[in-house]
Amino acid sequence: MRIAITGSGSGIGAATAAALRDAGHDIIGIDLRNADITVDLTDAAARAAAVDAVLERAGGVLDGLVLCAGVGPQVPDPNLVVEINYRATVALLDALLPALRKGENPAAVVVSSVASTQIAWADNPIAKGNEAEAFAQAGDFAGHYAYASSKNAVTVAVRERAVEWGGAGVRLNTVAPGSVETPLLQAGLDDPRYGEAIRNFVAPIGRNGKPEEIASLITYLLSPQAGFVHGAQFVIDGGIDAQTRPTAV
Incomplete structure (x- = not known):
């Protein structure tokens, strides 16, 4: 399979790229650095150029797509959080659908967050x-408001595309991690506004997740074994959503 992965340079994206390469797949990594295609996804023109580069490397055909690039609430400009986590993700989804339609058992996975349920x-x-x-009125916690909003928006965007993508023969799902041991989490822990809240955000399982654990779920969702899984969000958070919203079923 030929699979494009954004955010492949670190964290969940890097773990997913490694797992899929180990399984024998051809990976096209996309990130700010340490990637096959380097791009600043906040820039619309750069995003378009990155899509062209992916299509050139892939010969116009993709079997899989993982959109993992994202930033956390500690980013100074909350509008930038929305631009990367939501707008860039949706732009790449739509731009690469034609290539996925030509693939073999094609599927895409978008990395959302358990914050999408907030x-x-x-x-x-x-x-x-x-x-x-709204963010301007949120004060010091605008970053978290933007993060939750962006992840909720991207989850909705995936669900809104389920009919079109299913008709095109391309499966599309989201995964919603909780706290995972990544550079993004560490940046949040180091931020004086959010560090304490993140440290107190402890899942019932008693630990944070590992990037490889999220990668294993993504790998499954891309595989033929998940052939009837479409338009769904999979929370992988050690039980934090069940703890905070036990009746939200």
Whole structure:
């Protein structure tokens, strides 16, 4: 299989790329650095150029796509969080669908977050189109508001595409990790605004996740064994969502 992976330079993306390479797949890594294709996904023109580079390397055909690139709440500009976590992800999804349609048993996985469950779409400022104003009013915690909103928005975007993508023969799902031992998590722990809250965000299982554990779920969702799995979000968080929302089923 030929699989493109954004965020392949570190964390969950790197672990996924390694697992899929070990399984014999041809990986096209996309990231700011340490990747086959280096790109700043905040820039729309750069995103378009990256898509062209992926299509050239892949010969116009992809069997899999993993959109893992993202930033956390500690980023100074909350609008940048939305740009990378939501807009860039949706842009790449839509741009690479034609290549996936030509693939063999094609599937895509988007990395969301358990934070996507912390806000309803009806209350999401991205849905209302007033996110910049809403974040400006959120003060020191605008970053977390933007992060939860962006992950909720990208999860909704995937679900909204389930009919079109299913009709095109391409499966599409999201995974929603909790706290995972990655550079992104460490950056949050080091931030004086969010560090304590992150440290207190302890799952019932009693530890944080490992990138390889998330990668194993992504690998499964890309495989033929998950052939009837489509339009779903898989929470992989050590039980934190069940702890905080036990009746939300």
